[in-house]
Amino acid sequence: MNYLSGTEDISLGKLRDTLIRLEDTIIFALIERAQFSYNEPVYKAGLYKYKGCEDFEGSFLEYFLQESEKLHAKVRRYQSPDEYPFTERHLLPDPIIPAIEYPQILKPNDININAKIMEFYVKHIIPSLCAMDDDQNYGSAATRDVTCLQALSQRIHYGKFVAEAKFRDPKDQPKYIEYIKARDSKAIEELLTNKKVEEDLLKRLKRKALIYGQDITEAGDFTLDANLKINVDLVVELYEKWVIPLTKEVEVAYLLERLDN
Ligand SMILES: C=C(O[C@@H]1C=C(C(=O)O)C=C[C@H]1O)C(=O)O
Numbered sequence: 319m320n321y322l323s324g325t326e327d328i329s330l331g332k333l334r335d336t337l338i339r340l341e342d343t344i345i346f347a348l349i350e351r352a353q354f355s356y357n358e359p360v361y362k363a364g365l366y367k368y369k370g371c372e373d374f375e376g377s378f379l380e381y382f383l384q385e386s387e388k389l390h391a392k393v394r395r396y397q398s399p400d401e402y403p404f405t406e407r408h409l410l411p412d413p414i415i416p417a418i419e420y421p422q423i424l425k426p427n428d429i430n431i432n433a434k435i436m437e438f439y440v441k442h443i444i445p446s447l448c449a450m451d452d453d454q455n456y457g458s459a460a461t462r463d464v465t466c467l468q469a470l471s472q473r474i475h476y477g478k479f480v481a482e483a484k485f486r487d488p489k490d491q492p493k494y495i496e497y498i499k500a501r502d503s504k505a506i507e508e509l510l511t512n513k514k515v516e517e518d519l520l521k522r523l524k525r526k527a528l529i530y531g532q533d534i535t536e537a538g539d540f541t542l543d544a545n546l547k548i549n550v551d552l553v554v555e556l557y558e559k560w561v562i563p564l565t566k567e568v569e570v571a572y573l574l575e576r577l578d579n
Pocket residue numbers: 334477480510511512513515516519561562563565566569
């Protein structure tokens with residue numbers, strides 16, 4: 319099924335420019351979170367009870383995220399999610415701008431992408447990003463985590479638009495159709511993979527994290543020797559091990575549905 323109305327200009331070049339811009343969003347969101355300690359209680363399920371949600375058994379972060387999503391759902395320009403379930407499989411009617419304006423709502427979905435984002439973020443990113451002590455700034459830590467999760471989810475789900483743009487390329491469309499009909503996910507992923515774009519991205523990302531992670535003195539000098547605000551290798555690992563593979567998983571999942579009536 320093509321969730322786009324067919325009139326949008328979804329050139330691959332413009333979409334890639336948006337993904338490059340989202341690198342900045344994600345790096346700065348991680349820098350903001352890294353100001354605070356790990357604060358383990360934020361991630362412990364069932365540690366706190368919440369007024370009005372006494373049966374909620376998740377962590378402080380999961381509660382914060384759930385309540386943030388409820389707020390986002392109230393302010394969305396479209397019908398309420400019940401009328402137009404904004405699942406990962408659906409692209410918004412005029413998808414490009416709202417997807418940028420509104421943070422990606424983290425929701426369970428068929429391919430469980432948001433659960434995978436939450437898992438790698440809490441298990442592998444946060445412990446390496448933050449000082450492993452407790453500075454009691456649980457609210458500050460959780461708000462920064464929600465910003466990081468929504469930026470990561472938005473970036474990864476942009477794979478839907480990228481997949482649509484690739485599908486519309488007349489050079490490759492016959493092969494996509496053949497592989498979709500054969501339900502050959504591996505062949506679809508190989509066809510949509512662009513190793514040069516991935517390699518260039520990781521090189522650019524390392525440079526961005528190195529520069530964004532520094533302070534600039536009044537004289538305009540970079541404080542190269544001082545502690546960086548962000549673990550540069552972690553940012554590269556984040557993309558190499560999780561962001562890029564999950565984006566491709568979204569692309570494949572979207573394309574597998576592309577021919578549905
Ligand atoms: C997003 C794209 O599709 C794939 C995923 C990429 C990524 O997640 O950065 C980069 C290149 C492709 O392998 C693209 O082609 O730009």
